[in-house]
Amino acid sequence: MNTLILGAGYAGLATATSLKPDPRMTTLLVEQNNYHTFETRLHEAAAHNTRVTVPLVPLLRGTGVHWEQAAVKDVNVDTREVTLKDGRVLTYDTLVVALGSTTNFYRIPGLAENAVELKDIQDADEIFHYVNRAYASDYQGHRDIVVGGAGLTGVELVTELARRAEKLTKARGLPPMNIYLVEAGPKILPVLDDALRAKAQRTLDEYGIHTLTGHRLMKATADSVTVQTQGGQQKVIPAGKIIWTGGIQARDLVKGDRLEKGPGGRIAVDEFLRARGYPEVFVLGDMGLALNEEGHPVPTTAQHAGQQGRVTAGNLRRLARGEALTPYVPSTLGEFVSLGGLMAVGWMKLPWNQKLAITGGMAHVMKRASEWKWRQSID
Ligand SMILES: Cc1cc2nc3c(=O)[nH]c(=O)nc-3n(C[C@H](O)[C@H](O)[C@H](O)COP(=O)(O)OP(=O)(O)OC[C@H]3O[C@@H](n4cnc5c(N)ncnc54)[C@H](O)[C@@H]3O)c2cc1C
Structure with missing residues (x-):
């Protein structure tokens, strides 16, 4: 069985590293980087330059999985072809698509052009170097940071940035940098219950972070954002760096006439994580729209992506042996x-x-x- 695994993030890498050499299987992992990124720790890299990547090659030893550093251009599940950016075309019997998500800027004017995301190590580096620059004695211009989106990523990022800014403020004797957390919804961290959210909010307040819930980001320029309250009042916040963590969407690289896509462009999958209408294609992690036992979408988290990868590795082995597949049962x-x-x-x-x-x-x-x-x- 000739299998392609696309992406070595949480889902793709969990699939690859849960495999063992098997003469019935030829498996190739295609990943654009020669490392795996601990995405859940990118905020630490952004604030403190923490190392959050690990080389891929040693992780694949003993798995029987070959790997190739290449970027996928698109996937056609009707013709069973994966086209790489270098022009080569790969074919497969079984495909595992785990290419993750991209940032959704919701077409907010100027946002995609002027905001940095926090999706990979290059984004984290950009933020880290900005804070260093902003604390240089000869720095000109606005220093403040605006982070859009008060979900998990936004909150984790502002608190680490506040710690770093506090240290630099003391060390360099400069006025503090303001950090704004802008959220259109009524509360931060909607996934948490009220008591935990209140605790998180107290911590943000102690750091001096300006939390603006109920403020919609309307527009961004190179050095400011415009926000609007629910009452319609607009305010301009000058900023040296704008960071957007307010939404994601599935990477849009897979084409197929019978594919069903749901919210955020996620590809609908069955109980075995196979794209509906394409039993040879597994779609995992942030790209797949798996449902839990209550019929709700499984959250886009590393935790679930890893579980899906491990279940899929088991099912690939079963497929190669001609056995029945095991369903995926999500567990938080x-x-x-x-x-x-x-x-x-x-x-x-x-x-x-x-x-x-x-x-x-x-x-x-x-x-x-x-x-x-x-x-x-x-x-
Ligand atoms: C700052 C931050 C904090 C987070 N914190 C948490 C947390 O605490 N807990 C939690 O559970 N989740 C957290 N998440 C969410 C979690 O990281 C994602 O849900 C998870 O990474 C999704 O896994 P995935 O395998 O679908 O995609 P990814 O892990 O993003 O992997 C996708 C892989 O595909 C590769 N790729 C992409 N495009 C191409 C291409 N064209 N060609 C070849 N390769 C390609 C990428 O390089 C990457 O290796 C956080 C996310 C962020 C950004």
Whole structure:
């Protein structure tokens, strides 16, 4: 069985590293980078230049999976062809698509042109170097940072940036940098319950972060954003750097006449994570629209992407042996949001569907433990 795995993020890498050499299988992993990125830690790289990538080659030893560094241009699931940006065309018997998501700028005027995203290590580098530059003694212009979107990424980023800004302010004796967190919705971190959200908000306040919930970002220029309150009042905030974490959409590289796409362009999949109408194509992670037992979309998280990869590896082995596939049953083990340094808030799942809320240092340990578990699973 000739299998292509596209993308070595959480879903694609979990698939590849859960495979073992098998004479019935030829598997090629195609990834544009020669490393895997711990995307869930990109905010740390943006604030502190923390290393959040790991080389791919050692991770694939003992898996029987070959790999090729190449960028996918498009995928045609009707003709079973994957076209690479270098012009080559690859074919497959079985395909695993795990190319992740891109930022959704919602066509807000000037935003795509003037805002940096936080999707890869280059984005993190840009933010890190900006903060350094903004604290140089000869820096001219606005220094403040506006982060759009108060979901997990936005909140994790502003708290780490605030810690770094605090250190630089003290070390260089310069006035503090203002950090604005702009959110159109009524609250930060909508995935958390009220008590945890209140704790997170208190931490943002302690850092001096200006949280503007109920403020829609209307327009961005090279050095400002315009926001609008629910009452229709507009305000211009000058900014040296604008960062947008307010939305994602599935990477739009797969074409097929019978493909069904849902919210955010995610490709609808069946209980085995196969694109509906294409039983030889598995679509995982941020690109796939898997449903949970209640029929709700499975969240776009690293946790679920990794689970999907492991289930798919098992199903690829079953396919090669001519056995029946095992369905994917999503399970959310917990959710933790880092709030800078050793602070975090979140919850973990207990038996009988109970949730245990955890805050502070212990929540930070839980978050680190889940990252460590991921690292162990791919090593
Ligand atoms: C700052 C931040 C913090 C986050 N924190 C958390 C968290 O705490 N917990 C959590 O569960 N989730 C978190 N997430 C979400 C999580 O990172 C994503 O849901 C997860 O990465 C999705 O996995 P994936 O495998 O679908 O895609 P990705 O991990 O994004 O992998 C996609 C891969 O495809 C490759 N690729 C893309 N295009 C091409 C191409 N054309 N050709 C070849 N290769 C290509 C990319 O290089 C990448 O390696 C966070 C995200 C961000 C940005």
